[in-house]
Amino acid sequence: MYKYNDFDEAFVRERVAQFRGQVERRIDGSLTEDEFKPLRLMNGLYLQLHAYMLRVAVPYGTLNPAQMRQLAYIADRWDKGYGHFTTRQNVQYNWPKLDDVPDMLEALADVEMHALQTSGNTIRNVTADHFAGASADEIEDPRPVAELLRQWSTDHPEFQFLPRKFKIAVSGAKHDRAVTKAHDIGVRMVHNDAGEAGYEIIVGGGLGRTPMVGKVLRAFLPREELLAYCEAVVSVYNLLGRRDNKYKARIKITVHENGLEKMQELVEARFEEIRKGFTGFDQEMLKRIETAFASPAYVSKSSGNFEAARLANPAFRSWADTNIAAHKAPGYAIVSISIKKHGQTPGDATSHQMRVMADLAEKYGHHELRISHEQNVILPHVHQGDLPAVYAALREADLATANIGLVSDIIACPGMDYCALATARSIPIAQDIATRFDELKIEHEIGELKIKISGCINACGHHHVGHIGILGLDRAGVENYQITLGGDGTETTTIGTRAGPGFSADDIVPAIERLVTGYLDLRENADETFLQAYRRLGMEPFKAILYPSEDKANAA
Amino acid sequence: MPRAFTPKVITANALIAGDAVWFTADNRWSPKISEAEFISDEAHADLRLLEAQARQDEIAGAYLADAKDGPNGPEATHFREEFRTRGPSNYAHGKQVEL
Numbered sequence: 001m002y003k004y005n006d007f008d009e010a011f012v013r014e015r016v017a018q019f020r021g022q023v024e025r026r027i028d029g030s031l032t033e034d035e036f037k038p039l040r041l042m043n044g045l046y047l048q049l050h051a052y053m054l055r056v057a058v059p060y061g062t063l064n065p066a067q068m069r070q071l072a073y074i075a076d077r078w079d080k081g082y083g084h085f086t087t088r089q090n091v092q093y094n095w096p097k098l099d100d101v102p103d104m105l106e107a108l109a110d111v112e113m114h115a116l117q118t119s120g121n122t123i124r125n126v127t128a129d130h131f132a133g134a135s136a137d138e139i140e141d142p143r144p145v146a147e148l149l150r151q152w153s154t155d156h157p158e159f160q161f162l163p164r165k166f167k168i169a170v171s172g173a174k175h176d177r178a179v180t181k182a183h184d185i186g187v188r189m190v191h192n193d194a195g196e197a198g199y200e201i202i203v204g205g206g207l208g209r210t211p212m213v214g215k216v217l218r219a220f221l222p223r224e225e226l227l228a229y230c231e232a233v234v235s236v237y238n239l240l241g242r243r244d245n246k247y248k249a250r251i252k253i254t255v256h257e258n259g260l261e262k263m264q265e266l267v268e269a270r271f272e273e274i275r276k277g278f279t280g281f282d283q284e285m286l287k288r289i290e291t292a293f294a295s296p297a298y299v300s301k302s303s304g305n306f307e308a309a310r311l312a313n314p315a316f317r318s319w320a321d322t323n324i325a326a327h328k329a330p331g332y333a334i335v336s337i338s339i340k341k342h343g344q345t346p347g348d349a350t351s352h353q354m355r356v357m358a359d360l361a362e363k364y365g366h367h368e369l370r371i372s373h374e375q376n377v378i379l380p381h382v383h384q385g386d387l388p389a390v391y392a393a394l395r396e397a398d399l400a401t402a403n404i405g406l407v408s409d410i411i412a413c414p415g416m417d418y419c420a421l422a423t424a425r426s427i428p429i430a431q432d433i434a435t436r437f438d439e440l441k442i443e444h445e446i447g448e449l450k451i452k453i454s455g456c457i458n459a460c461g462h463h464h465v466g467h468i469g470i471l472g473l474d475r476a477g478v479e480n481y482q483i484t485l486g487g488d489g490t491e492t493t494t495i496g497t498r499a500g501p502g503f504s505a506d507d508i509v510p511a512i513e514r515l516v517t518g519y520l521d522l523r524e525n526a527d528e529t530f531l532q533a534y535r536r537l538g539m540e541p542f543k544a545i546l547y548p549s550e551d552k553a554n555a556a
Numbered sequence: 557m558p559r560a561f562t563p564k565v566i567t568a569n570a571l572i573a574g575d576a577v578w579f580t581a582d583n584r585w586s587p588k589i590s591e592a593e594f595i596s597d598e599a600h601a602d603l604r605l606l607e608a609q610a611r612q613d614e615i616a617g618a619y620l621a622d623a624k625d626g627p628n629g630p631e632a633t634h635f636r637e638e639f640r641t642r643g644p645s646n647y648a649h650g651k652q653v654e655l
Binding site for chain 2: 049428
């Protein structure tokens with residue numbers, strides 16, 4: 001993992017000290033809320049419905065055990081004993097007191113963490129594939145590049161007042177687990193025809209009010225040109241992006257309004273202007289960063305007890321079949337720890353659970369943890385022989401739910417239970433859907449299915465790219481839930497299509513049940529996933545299931 | 557034609573704790589909406605909001621929220637404002653257990 005150097009350490013400490021002074025001046029009345037708000041947002045501090053919320057950056061979702069333990073300590077000391085993992089691989093505390101926040105930031109700095117640029121019109125936390133450095137389908141570990149981008153974008157003097165927020169995701173694998181096509185810039189590692197490694201640069205993707213799939217701005221960018229090219233993209237956006245209307249300010253609208261060709265022309269021109277300024281120092285830095293992400297010292301030992309436990313314990317087998325992914329190293333596995341126990345809040349882990357996961361990473365996981373954008377926690381490097389022990393410890397801590405990628409592994413934003421922007425609640429809907437399918441005992445039969453729920457049009461819950469998306473709205477003072485179908489957040493990114501009129505809070509869970517059990521009747525065989533069935537059949541049969549009375553009325 | 561004025565209360569978040577508070581007729585910030593000043597006159601609402609917003613060292617983000625008069629004092633009319641009177645639905649946290 002990347003270790004802070006003296007510069008990083010001094011910079012983060014200085015920012016904590018600055019914010020401490022700003023909080024003091026707000027409390028003694030020398031700053032008004034209007035003056036203070038942009039300052040607190042620069043430090044990740046929001047004011048929500050019931051309390052402040054502190055959003056802590058987890059760069060590219062990577063944590064070490066000491067950091068995870070510190071998150072647990074902060075949860076106990078200054079919050080209500082839990083943290084919420086988000087769809088941007090961050091962690092949020094829902095109950096901090098304003099006068100405690102500087103101490104919380106100081107505690108984060110103690111373990112090389114911060115909350116900088118987790119809000120505001122800046123380049124936000126750079127996200128990456130949560131299986132980075134471990135997955136079998138990887139070209140290269142995306143995290144060194146993500147770290148380089150993090151260092152470049154942190155406090156970048158030109159990019160502190162962009163037209164709107166700016167999100168970058170990096171993927172190093174064939175399968176896109178980082179939703180790169182729904183980011184302002186998506187960086188995908190590719191090889192060109194000559195077999196050289198480089199990047200495909202995708203621009204102008206985004207969800208929210210006007211969802212757009214990102215477009216390829218440059219099909220192949222040589223590795224050493226990444227920083228200069230990204231700087232050219234953001235620089236063009238900084239001037240061209242609209243500042244007159246915040247709903248039209250994201251780069252997706254800039255690309256849409258100006259066209260991809262014009263963006264390409266402007267970016268290439270700007271790139272030519274500035275590339276000479278990049279004299280190779282960034283590449284020296286990248287080399288240093290890369291050494292920090294060297295593969296762990298894998299061990300070779302017997303996987304015998306894994307097979308034995310699989311045969312002996314059906315619960316372990318079910319968990320292993322669902323929550324384990326293929327690792328690039330022989331004998332190793334990637335463990336996804338579900339933070340989605342049926343009926344619990346998606347993404348919420350207690351301080352005890354955080355400590356258990358930290359201990360497991362230390363004992364069995366080469367000291368590494370990841371937060372996924374799907375709000376789960378990953379142990380990326382676990383030897384198969386250790387899986388039974390890992391499972392047993394997770395079970396003790398209520399963390400052994402075998403539902404990764406299944407109907408109850410739901411992404412949900414905090415919604416109107418916390419968020420001041422929300423138009424409806426998301427969490428209770430996710431809880432009820434998961435509980436219902438657990439009662440039905442059919443989620444393994446259903447197979448892969450991604451349900452994603454947002455409590456407002458800003459789409460933090462990624463509903464547009466859910467196989468089933470749910471969007472909570474306020475319709476004449478009542479919570480109402482719209483369903484979209486056919487969304488996909490992988491390398492074949494697709495924005496889902498609205499199925500029809502929304503459902504009330506009481507009707508949405510039965511509607512989802514009808515839809516999913518209806519799919520079981522529609523699919524060709526048990527291998528055809530919900531998304532595949534939807535792609536084969538189109539909207540109509542699913543619509544007929546969702547709105548049966550309408551169907552009858554038409555037939556009559 | 558301008559929309560008819562509907563009754564209001566003044567609400568904000570407390571500066572330090574960040575929890576929802578309501579402005580009372582005797583110029584306090586109460587954690588209970590039932591203690592809020594029930595305002596049925598638009599001009600008075602505007603004036604009181606100015607006075608509330610001036611109390612920068614106590615609160616943040618004061619605004620007028622729709623309310624109705626109930627048996628025990630003002631009540632929220634919209635579900636968002638109702639949630640603010642009690643806390644989140646996924647845990648027994650916030651006002652539903654603190655008050």
